[in-house]
Amino acid sequence: xxxxxxxxxxxxxxxxxxxxxxxxxxxxxxxxxxxxxxxxxxxxxxxxxxxxxxxxxxxxxxxxxxxxxxxxxxxxxxxxxxxxxxxxxxxxxxxxxxxxxxxxxxxxxxxxx
Amino acid sequence: xxxxxxxxxxxxxxxxxxxxxxxxxxxxxxxxxxxxxxxxxxxxxxxxxxxxxxxxxxxxxxxxxxxxxxxxxxxxxxxxxxxxxxxxxxxxxxxxxxxxxxxxxxxxxxxxxxxx
Numbered sequence: 327x328x329x330x331x332x333x334x335x336x337x338x339x340x341x342x343x344x345x346x347x348x349x350x351x352x353x354x355x356x357x358x359x360x361x362x363x364x365x366x367x368x369x370x371x372x373x374x375x376x377x378x379x380x381x382x383x384x385x386x387x388x389x390x391x392x393x394x395x396x397x398x399x400x401x402x403x404x405x406x407x408x409x410x411x412x413x414x415x416x417x418x419x420x421x422x423x424x425x426x427x428x429x430x431x432x433x434x435x436x437x438x439x
Numbered sequence: 440x441x442x443x444x445x446x447x448x449x450x451x452x453x454x455x456x457x458x459x460x461x462x463x464x465x466x467x468x469x470x471x472x473x474x475x476x477x478x479x480x481x482x483x484x485x486x487x488x489x490x491x492x493x494x495x496x497x498x499x500x501x502x503x504x505x506x507x508x509x510x511x512x513x514x515x516x517x518x519x520x521x522x523x524x525x526x527x528x529x530x531x532x533x534x535x536x537x538x539x540x541x542x543x544x545x546x547x548x549x550x551x552x553x554x555x
Binding site: 368369372375415432434 | 481544548549
């Protein structure tokens with residue numbers, strides 16, 4: 327079955343540091359890939375997505391590139407802010423309908439001033 | 440205006456009780472979902488409803504029953520609550536894209552259920 331593996335947290339960085347959160351996946355066919363973010367006390371919000379190989383999703387300074395050859399979708403940001411502190415979830419959809427998302431276990435990011 | 444709302448935000452109850460969590464979306468979306476997030480933040484889909492019809496049931500115990508009175512609401516009723524039901528439950532919704540699929544899922548703020 328489909329699965330998503332994320333790097334284990336928590337991750338603690340200083341403000342303006344470079345961020346990488348690793349995500350690899352196992353899926354049938356050619357899934358769509360997503361990063362969701364969950365701020366404290368809130369529901370998940372879509373951060374970015376990519377629907378085919380070599381696509382790059384980007385939003386709010388975050389980027390992730392769909393790498394079919396390594397089955398990866400690593401999240402990066404060049405300079406994190408305190409306000410980026412949240413839990414980040416990698417997810418995939420191989421159904422083609424986007425109604426059946428499979429999530430990774432989440433990575434807690436804390437950014438210190 | 441809140442796009443996807445859930446009530447209550449917190450729910451504390453005893454084992455064996457029956458409880459409901461309500462969800463409403465004002466986005467006009469066609470599909471609604473229930474997810475369970477455990478204490479380790481692992482998130483798993485429970486149900487999905489499209490135009491008031493159940494389309495996914497991911498091996499959830501039959502003590503859990505989704506009820507959709509109309510397209511804007513998907514409530515979750517839980518019978519005979521157990522300790523292992525303690526979790527955060529998230530409702531979500533999405534708009535069909537006309538190609539057999541759906542667009543971005545929008546999540547509610549969650550309901551933290553604690554079973555004592």
